[in-house]
Amino acid sequence: MQDVIAEVTPQFLQAFADAWNQHDGGALMTFMTEDCVFEASAGPDVCGARYAGREAVRAAFAEVWATFPDAHWGNASHFVSGERGVSEWTFTGTRANGTRVEVHGCDLFTFRDGKIALKNSYRKNRPPLGALKR
DSSP: OOOOOOOOHHHHHHHHHHHHHHOOHHHHHEEEEEEEEEEEESSSSSTTTTTHHHHHHHHHHHEEEEEEEOOOOEEEEEEEETEEEEEEEEEEEEOOSSSSEEEEEEEEEEEETTTEEEEEEEEEEOOOOOOOOO
16 A cells, blocks of 8 residues: 655645734644644754744743744745655744844755654844834
């Protein structure tokens, strides 16, 4: 019996990006495997901070929106090659103290059975920008 493996496409990654911009943790988790891993772009380890398992990953995703309530990933482009994929984007967000972040970044993905098994995130390291004057 041959295993059926769903194909991941750039459209799949765009739908994942759309869920990020909608701040929809439930939708995001539908794209992830049961044993998913998220390696954040910052953290104490060589890989950043590593979150393993659906609950830990979902909580880490929610923390991004708690830190940056207006978080947005724009100018997205995606490609897929077999069991690997890449999304490039420009992240913008404002912290509670008013400082802003605007940086280019990317996610490196590993897929299994038509879902994301690993989301490994990278972004440029740029000093925070001053608060917007109103």
